Amino acid sequence: MPTLPSKARVVIIGGGIVGCSVAYHLTKLGWKDVVLLERKQLTSGTTWHAAGLIAQLRATANMTKLAKYSQELYGNLEEETGVATGFKRVGSITAALTGERLEELHRSAAMARAFGVEVEEISPSEIKQRYEHLNIEGVTGGVYLPLDGQGDPANIALALAKGARQRGATVQERVKVTDIVKNGRRVTSVNWQGEDGTSGEIETDMIVNCAGMWGHDVGRMAGVNVPLHACEHFYIVSEPITGLTQLPVLRVPDECAYYKEDAGKLMLGAFEPRAKPWGMEGISESFEFDQLQEDFDHFEPILEKAVNRMPMLGEAGIHTFFNGPESFTPDNAYHLGLAPNMDNVWVAAGFNSIGIQSAGGAGMALAAWMDTGAKPFDLGDVDISRMQPFQGNKHYLFERSKEALGLLYADHFPFRQKDTARGIRRTPFHDKLLANGAVMGELAGWERANWFANEGQKAEYEYTWQRQNWFENRAAEHAAIRENIGMYDMSSFGKLRVEGPDAERFLNNVCGANMSVPTGKIVYTQFLNAKGGIEADVTVTRLSETAYLVVTPAATRLADETWLRRNLGSNIAVITDVTAGEGVLAVMGPNARALLQAVSPNDFSNEANPFGTAQEIELGMGLARAHRVSYVGELGWEIYVSTDMASHAFETLHAAGQPLGLKLCGMHTMDSCRIEKAFRHFGHDITSEDNVVDAGLSFAVDLSKPDFIGKAAVAARKESGPKARMVQFLLQDSQPLLYHNEPILRDGEIVGYLSSGGYGHTLGAAVGLGYVPCEGQSATEVLASSYEIDIKGTRVKATASLKPMYDPKSENVRA
Template sequence: MADLPTKARVVIIGGGVVGCSVAYHLTKLGWDDVVLLERKQLTSGTTWHAAGLIAQLRATANMTKLAKYSQELYGALEEETGVATGFKRVGSITVALTEDRKEEIYRQAAMARAFGVEVEEISNERVQEMYPHLNLEGVVGAVYLPLDGQGDPANIALALAKGARQRGGIVKERVKVTEIAKDGRKVTGVDWVADDGSASGHIECDMVVNCGGMWGHEVGRMAGVNVPLHACEHFYIVSEPIEGLTQLPVLRVPDECAYYKEDAGKMMLGAFEPESKPWAMEGIPDSFEFDQLPEDFDHFEPILEDAINRMPMLAEAGIHTFFNGPESFTPDDAYHLGLAPEMDNVWVAAGFNSIGIQSAGGAGMALAEWMDTGQKPFDLGDVDISRMQPFQGNKKYLFERSKETLGLLYADHYPYRQKATARGVRRTPFHHHLKEQGAVFGELAGWERANWFAKEGQEREYQYTWKRQNWFENSAEEHRAVRENVGMYDMSSFGKIRVEGPDAEAFMNYIGGGDYTVANGKIVYTQFLNNRGGIEADVTVTRLTETSYLVVTPAATRLADQTWMMRNKGNFNVVITDVTPGEGVLAIMGPNARKVLEAVSPADFTNATNPFGTAQEIELGMGLARAHRVTYVGELGWEIYVSSDMAGHAFETLFDAGQEFGMKLCGMHMMDSCRIEKGFRHFGHDITCEDHVVDAGLGFAVKATKESDFIGKEAVIARKESGPKNRMLQFKLTDAEPLLFHNEPILRNGEYVGYLSSGNYGHTLGAAVGMGYVPCEGESAADVLGSTYEIDVCGVKVKAEASLKPMYDPKSERVKV
């Protein structure tokens, strides 16, 4: 194959719709040495059999932005390339058969308005007008998105590929990548072989993009990166032609796990069944190309029975096609995008969980911009590949989790819903102690974490609803214990990263915005910033010795934060090590926290010796520990770090001593409700890489006046001079009944201006509390606070009080007593 170059700027592996989109967008940015290699034929993996549904609304603002971009792109592709994409805006309807589902879709509708998506709640009569074939029995609510569309998946991909070729990109079929050459943390090139064995070669390249689809896991391993995904069987049927059937909106009936699409006078019925069938545990056959899997009518039959009742004309129409094809699914139902943490020039766009067509345009655009500039164009935390933990590449784990994730696409998306499969992988040193005391566990990044504690005789499980769930009062009692007395909870899952070496102080002063030239034992709360002043990490840093620091990060972002530090290490002489499993951490929080610690340790916990923001080595019972005086709940308290070998003894010592003071075991739900009352930001929700640290109200934690340069310093100085463009406000509903979760729209003086980035119930404040940004360029704080605010909760506008200062203990007097 003489037409394949020996050098390229980038090699894209995989010619499905996502790989074609990445090639299209890179060439659009002016990259002229782009090579895409497809092992068989373009679209022959999963793209060719996709349903082609193109919806705009996703779970977050930025994912919605990407989905909207996709449908706008597909609308213009045909004119640009001459390839018919079949794209048409037919609209979509989602109907609810339960009150819980109605609340979910109405909350989604409110969220859509905040994200700028056209949407309306519609009556059953309107549904019937648009969908006369539908049996409305049991339908209690519906929403309509008029600009949603559908298209021809294969032709969309071929149009993207043609667009890339027109701008000089090379798109080559029947060329398989057999090996990826590496040098340290960089790939240097790929080996390839022609499908017929007639030729082979090597392409030297600056970077690789893994767009391998359901082969993405294996391609990742060749490149030395972890891409957790697993293929599952995905079923749909297509009817014989139905007389008189004309264009209809896409219809979703998630309570029956079904979607419907009219296509050329036929009706397609697809399913996302609750328990799916993982496929190819032993690997995908090398010959796989435009293949389908064996029919399994027994598996599909329950879906079809409901569908015949819901769409009676299907009972009369014959089945033209019964299709079973594989799709890849990730452990959390979000796709993988971005720079892989293990390597410095391997990019990933894979694992699209049956939404590849609607996501590919936006995902390709975002990844191309990231590759071109070296910075994320906006927050992509939902899909950033660095959120995946190393263990999640385990094949047995992926097999077990994938049984559930396909069905979760159409399951009720209740707040606080926990995954049921592949649990128990990561446990803290206190797990069995907490379990004995009634802990009900949730899972985050594989960690089993005590979220709340059941009372004697109470079922130790979540009972999901959009209203107050069965643990609401349990968590309220835990909340009150921390506010009024003392509580203890497990923080062992939080990431712990040691930075050690002769240049430790200089490196920390460069990577972080805080001032780390402090005494041993001093704790610094601060952020790691990007060049735009956006927040890449929200951390506490403790100086342990002259040459070592401990960086504590959120559990879910430990790998991402450590990777950020590694990539910005430059020539600093430091070693960066994950030590998370080495220490257990128990937080003792509340007005009586000092009394509990004095009962178990001879150390001095007074303000004179151990003021807020300092750490000290202590004796604890018969063992040793380190006490950090810091808090995420806004009360007097300490985080007790103890080596894993002494963790059991530490727990028993503290638990037994706490009984004298009525100390209560608490969970993560309590921690979140307390932190939101105090206005503490939650990384990934309230603060992200696109939120400027000054706008976030965290300018105090960034020392722009320190002598050393740090990443983002110029952006911080500029924004402090110009004033914020947005302000993070805390909101409290004036009605004590409604609940807030996140993404509820914010109305300022009757106009939609944003949405809540996080929400919870403030048990001390007596109402739901939310956090969110309000645009304020050129306005004073008084102007912003002088407005009237409402929060749209499921379509109902609820009045809210707004504050820039924490509504609970605004002067932080309680943490320093």
Template sequence: MAIPTQARVVIIGGGVVGCSVAYHLTKAGWQDVVLLERKQLTSGTTWHAAGLIAQLRATANMTKLAKYSQELYGSLEEETGVATGFKRCGSITVALTEHRKQEIFRQASMARAFGVEVEEISPAEVKAKYEHLNIEDVQAGVYLPLDGQGDPANIALALAKGARQRGAVVAERTNVTGVTRDGRRITGLSWQNEQGEAGEIACEHVVNCAGMWGHQVGRMLNTNVPLQACEHFYIVTEAIAGLTQMPVLRVPDECAYYKEDAGKMLLGAFEPVSKPWGPIPDSFEFDQLPEDFDHFEPILEAACNRLPMLAEAGIHTFFNGPESFTPDDAYHLGLAPEMDNVWVAAGFNSVGIQSAGGAGMALAAWMESGEKPFDLGDVDISRMQPFQGNKHYLWERSRETLGLLYADHFPYRQKATARGVRRTPFHQQLLDNGAVMGELAGWERANWFADAGQKRAYEYSWGRQNWFENSAREHRAVRENVGIYDMSSFGKIRVEGPDATAFLNHIGGGQYDVAPGKIVYTQFLNERAGIEADVTVTRLTETAYLVVTPAATRLADQTWMQRHVGDFRVVITDVTPGEGVLAVMGPKARDLLQKLSPADFSNAVNPFGTAQEIEIGMGLARVHRVTYVGELGWEVYVSADMACHVFETLWEEARGMGASLCGMHMMDSCRIEKAFRHFGHDITCEDHVLEAGLGFAVKTDKPAFIGRDAVLRKKEEGLKNRLLQFKLTDPEPLLFHNEALIRDGEFVGYLSSGNYGHSLGAAIGMGYVPCAGETAAEVLASRYEIEIAGVRVAAEASLRPMYDPKSERVKV
């Protein structure tokens, strides 16, 4: 078939993901869909994938996409006539340690909250379902009866055929060699095939589905797609007499998975230290990498003990093939932040087959409507920071990320590789005072402070970790005295120009026509009144504002603003590294600052929600009177050159008052007591601002702004969900997030966030409860429980913050 000279969309890459995107776009009615594959369909990673198809993922929406993939693959054969090999054989995950048992039982509770059929099973029940398994040290198992497996290449070919049947052009052996660019848009692609023919396609959209080539294709398209190819090993045995269909078996404590296929057994590994691979030769097509038996041998040795039949079976195939991994083990999906018509679906971290159907569906829906169909924050490409495209960084981080798929997924687990890239001005001073660092978006951040002589490292578990009491003391310091913590990593975006006020009033739900020095807590909404960003906006001058964002969403929030500039005369600039920020919080915060500055910190001069320029020590700073911990306090903004001096000045005086340096864990435990929302967990693009309980921040009496109509509609229709705060009645269990939420004996949802409330004396969670047609009193009258690793724990519920519900402490 001839390649057209014009297309609505060109998809680059013919693996299972590219085929899925083509399938779903044509299913949505898109015409002029062209898919270009450099070699042959499936010839990169898809052809050698293991084909495991699981339903349960880490979040509700990722689970929704995985379940959709299963349903799609079950119907593809009937639609296209191509056999996909899909069968629901079930899956079993076994735990060999108490830590892993706690993890998989928590996952089982989460599965129930997400509507996935699941069953916790004993070692004897594991043996009954998987007779070949040595259960000598098996502690427990989890069984998902509807999980399955399929033929990866045929699934991709079926998707490609479905797309062709609806008019898509699928061209193999056709390489994209260059692009034509106009500002933030790609207007055309150049191509050349193996026959030496060449041409150009004018296009409205481009989708990067290039798999392990996604990084270099991304560069060609002026976008950042951080991923790295790694070697992935498995063996396939000779035929084993009497071996029949078995569930997929995962033994993560031994880094192994097992799949029966046509009377043979496949054993694959996600070893703790992996082997990055590259550069990829231009000739790569259905290729294998050199064997490395020494690398695989420890996995095989443990497997022969776990599945004794393997010791007797001959090895038919020793396979080593490359797969792409991202810095955080989540795939990349969505509109690339650097461009306005370049989309990405790549970097699937060995879960491409089970993810491809749902990812293709979600991306097609996003491209069709121009808005995310639901929250895709876990995988949205805009979560990636620009530096994460650095090749050295990717090489180092990927040595760890492959193995993390089967590592213990402890709460608060920190990545160990590729650390120290982004440091705040206070980094060394915090280390000198006992800081234990965590990492977020590349930023090194003090998470907690160790005592003298205490090991400065995490000791992970599902119970109270080694830093629990340290953080509790930091929490109490902020509640009772004063605590100082580093907020420099939070995004700082300067919006300035003659139309700055009008622009912000268009994009945000708040009222920004305020006096200079005024701070507005606000949300940027989409047309459905879902929350795209949760920020504070400080008016600095008549024409300049500072928008402060969470560290992880700075790029996404800035991109959202830039895409809505239109004709407004504004300039939007990231100024995050230019200022250090120290939060000074607690009932004695005013006393501390007053000792160090001649400025007036009284309510009369500097009330809550205002900023002022001050002298501090021998330097200058700007203080914002806001709080994310629910106490009297100020955020001290100081230029990077004076940051160390201001820290020394503050800390020297604060120590004499018995103050504490504090970390991010303290900030989260304090904020959840106050029921402050956490973006990405409690509030997302699919959570309506009124249902999130943030209607007070939306000013519908101002002229039209994005989402205003949806806010007014919801006021008329009434709420369908309410975000509640929960406190466990038992002080011992811990909450993290995604625990199942039970109302009057029925599963109604899951916790969006959780932490321990040291002042309230128990674990605190937040979560949405369906409430259509109900009053607030009726919602609160119910009996609530939280399921934790299969155990139901009673919980009190509240619509008002359980800590300082009237915010009297904040405004004192």
């Protein structure tokens, strides 16, 4: 009979490696009254059958930091707990079979150097030296990470659980959470039932959903959206192979395969391009260490290639054919953090086959966040608040999961779009854009025109690491905005209406800039945290004495709304998501004024409608609101029109624009224009970790206001001077392309990496933004150095500037 307390500070639901890691790290921070409940036996869901590959390099600096932490933790756990973790640093090799894959690997190797991960680019013959059993026919090269490892997943989890118990946590197996009791935005208790028929209730200050592939259902119980879906994951283990000794982990992503030596046997695992979703009818109550039905036909194409690639596998015979479920999320990043619509429900679930290498770091980061109430560093990649409400739809998850598993080993081409679960959110202009050659991308479920195909051109992406098939299309769109007039659809951007008697006071506390402005004024501002870091990058338009419109990036709409709600306090104000209520067309370029004057009797002159103001207008035979702002660095307006009149607005503007040479433009063009102007992109150039002063955005903060969130930190940084500066780089060679994460070299030494990169069609070469550490240094000293950018191992000279290289005085936007 389980002995469980009636009260706890936290109840962790799920005893896989992630739940055990959260318990371990909370107790390490001194938390008492930590209770972990596991429905069956620890590790019995997914952890027990994981492959145990422990790699360091991830797609971003902070995810890499967490993976490196996991390695260090697992290396020391055995000594701390006495439980053998089987952790060994065996190294890893990734082999490419195409030139495109090799470029991806070489770019990732450059990124690894920027992140402080030891890496080596190796030739096919050097791969053969390190992995003699491999058939290197068709291999174009690869990378070697000497400090990557492998371990025993179940024992690592049990070691974490033991560490948590040693510091006072209650870890209880064979107890299922049957209900979660809520009061408003808070969970108050959980009801449990033991396998022996006993039951009870635990009052709790908070819960953590670490339920893995049950995470979606546990989330529903708590009133929280946790989008994930289980898929079948296949591997085989060979019979013992005579003389087989320790080998590096080997990945051959072009054949969807990975190989691991373990105790004289060889494991072959697969991430096939089209996966098999599992558990659509729910997961059996009795599920515990279960294997799924074999499907040799599904696995056979990968095995066939593997036997050719690793001849010894064909001779050894198969000892085990294994099929087990793992959970996948819509964007292949795990879910971590405080659930957006609850104040004490935390999530750590959906680890997309990288749970073992991620669990140590994820547990550490979440525990720190729970302990202080603030993220320890930027976790935007995995923050659960990035997930849109509709993404909890089971049919959507079923369709997207087919693709999600295979994307792990697919070519990670820049601008690659998802193929599955598309067409869900469409702007009012969707069909009209398609009729004009739009090629759609997807962001947060929104279908957005990324570029426009010419007549007779195939209206789809052809992916490569070189200049893609739309490069010249974007160049023409870019030129239209710079030299004449372009129009693009911004309807997907979030629109939050904040209104009430305390709206001004509330926004003045949350925003760095001053919100005490006249009606019609548009203010560019940031939501700051207590450290002066940037939680959101928005524009705020005062609509009336008591109402404001906050415009946010499409991807962070929910996160930004959540930040507002969490900081509302006792202020009397209502926050409403009105994103779908208005379509938005951006009309940008030197001739933007001429077009608007052709369709509206209103006055668009500098005197009547200066930069940073909005006005109600007549447009065609309808009504709209014209905001004079620009994210592309040109004269222009964002035209907000209610969805019922959106089609009329588009037709009116498009028809009137034809004699003027109006060109429809896509999101790729918006991005290439903004990077030339050194406008920051939230999530890349500016994050919760980046002080607004270092980001070069202190002009958007009014320190003369009464106290507001982050004021003291901004004042202190202004006093001390920036610790780093955001620098714009222009390559001196017009051919190479920049994406992001390329290392920045200052006087020959790596000092950082590009936070974003793109091609500057007006400037004539690729442009990047990135932070250069400069504590105690003047701007002149920063610019006195010589700079290079490492592109797949080749150093390319770059010109550095602290001011925008395009229109540094912003004369165009104010024209």
